[in-house]
Each structure stands twice: as structure tokens, then as C-alpha cells.
Amino acid sequence: MGCSVRSERVRPLLVAASLAIAGAAWGQVGKLPADAVDGFHAALKRKDTAGALSHLDRALVVFEFGTTDPTVEAYALSHLPGDMDMAAIADWTLQARRVGGSGNERWVLSTYRISGKRPDGKAIDQVMxxxxxxxxxxxxxxxxxxxxSSDKNDFQSWAQTKQRPAP
Incomplete structure (x- = not known):
């Protein structure tokens, strides 16, 4: 059995295990709307899959650079690994935030300045x-x-090449 075939068989098992581990941590997320967002970003920076998943609802839908992950499982299998890689090499500085909504549904709008260096040495300097x-x-x-969404098309193109296609 080739390495890529084995990898394709093992990947869903790893995601299932990560979701199970995250399930145990799901009671430990923040009490304020922005806490979920900040905790998620902190987990991405640490490359902590279970920690990142613990901040995500099972009904998650992600729109990222023109693509859609329709489920938390799809996000975990496709974009989450690349998002963790990017967070690990870049600093996200919060520039502005608005929080609104009421009851059980809220929204958090954030603007970040992202800086750092890509693995190829090119500087990262953009607004997200x-x-x-x-x-x-x-x-x-x-x-x-x-x-x-980003103000830099070249960054979006580069980031998308680092993502896995959604299952």
C-alpha cells in the first residue's frame, strides 16, 4: 500500500480522534463571544488541533478565500492544518473589533494586521x-x-496552495 493511500485512510481517523479529544474540552471555552475567537486563534498559533476544534461548533461553516468548508469535519481535514501552519509563522495583531447580536447568536468582526515571513523568505504584511x-x-x-478575506491577492493565492481540498 502506497504512502498516499495509507495517508488517505489514516487522515479521517486522526480527525475523528481530534474531534473526540476536542469534545472533552468543549466545556472549557470562553464565556464571552470574543473569547471563542481569541481562544481559536491562540490554539492555531500553538498548532493545537484539539484546542482549535474545542472553540468550533459542530455546525461550523467556513468561507475562506473563496472556498467553503461546509462542516467542522471538512474544515479539520482541509484548511485547519494550513491555517495552523500560517498562524505559527505570522503575528496577528488585532486592530479593530466590534461585537454585536443578542441572545444565543452573536457576531464578532475583527480586523488584524498580519506580519511575518513565509517559508520562502517573502515578507507577510497584510490586513485580514x-x-x-x-x-x-x-x-x-x-x-x-x-x-x-485579505487585502492582498498574492497572499490569498499563496495561502490557497497550502490548503488541502475539502473532502
């Missing part, structure tokens, strides 16, 4: 816009929708 919709689950909030 993020829309997060969060839902109260018990005493905490979890992200049910993320939408990212």
Missing part, C-alpha cells in the same frame, strides 16, 4: 478581515461561522 458568528452553548460560546 474576519467575520465570526458564535452561538451560546451552555455557559460558553462556540464559533459556527468564520469568513476571512
Amino acid at each position: 478581515l474576519e467575520t465570526a458568528i458564535v452561538r451560546r452553548v451552555g455557559e460558553s460560546f462556540r464559533i459556527v461561522h468564520l469568513h476571512w
Whole structure:
């Protein structure tokens, strides 16, 4: 059996295990809407898959650079690994944030300045816009929708080449 075939068989098992581990941590997320977003970004920076998943609702839908991950499983299999790689090499500085909504559904609009260096040595210097919709689950909030866009087309193209196609 070739390495890529074995990898394709093992990947779903790893995602299932990560979701199970994250399930245990899902009670530990933030009590404010922005806590879910900040906790998610911190977990990405640490390359902590279970930690990142613990901030995501099971109904998650992600719009990222013109692509869609329609489920949390699809995001975990396709874009999450690349998002963690990017977060590990870049600094996301929060420039502005608005939080709104009421009841169990809230939104968090954030603008970040992202800086760092890509593995090829090219500088990263851009603005990233993020829309997060969060839902109260018990005493905490979890992200049910993320939408990212950037002011730099070349960064979007480069970031997309680092992503795996959604299953």
C-alpha cells in the first residue's frame, strides 16, 4: 500500500480522534463571544488541533478565500492544518473589533494586521478581515461561522496552495 493511500485512510481517523479529544474540552471555552475567537486563534498559533476544534461548533461553516468548508469535519481535514501552519509563522495583531447580536447568536468582526515571513523568505504584511458568528452553548460560546478575506491577492493565492481540498 502506497504512502498516499495509507495517508488517505489514516487522515479521517486522526480527525475523528481530534474531534473526540476536542469534545472533552468543549466545556472549557470562553464565556464571552470574543473569547471563542481569541481562544481559536491562540490554539492555531500553538498548532493545537484539539484546542482549535474545542472553540468550533459542530455546525461550523467556513468561507475562506473563496472556498467553503461546509462542516467542522471538512474544515479539520482541509484548511485547519494550513491555517495552523500560517498562524505559527505570522503575528496577528488585532486592530479593530466590534461585537454585536443578542441572545444565543452573536457576531464578532475583527480586523488584524498580519506580519511575518513565509517559508520562502517573502515578507507577510497584510490586513485580514474576519467575520465570526458564535452561538451560546451552555455557559460558553462556540464559533459556527468564520469568513476571512485579505487585502492582498498574492497572499490569498499563496495561502490557497497550502490548503488541502475539502473532502
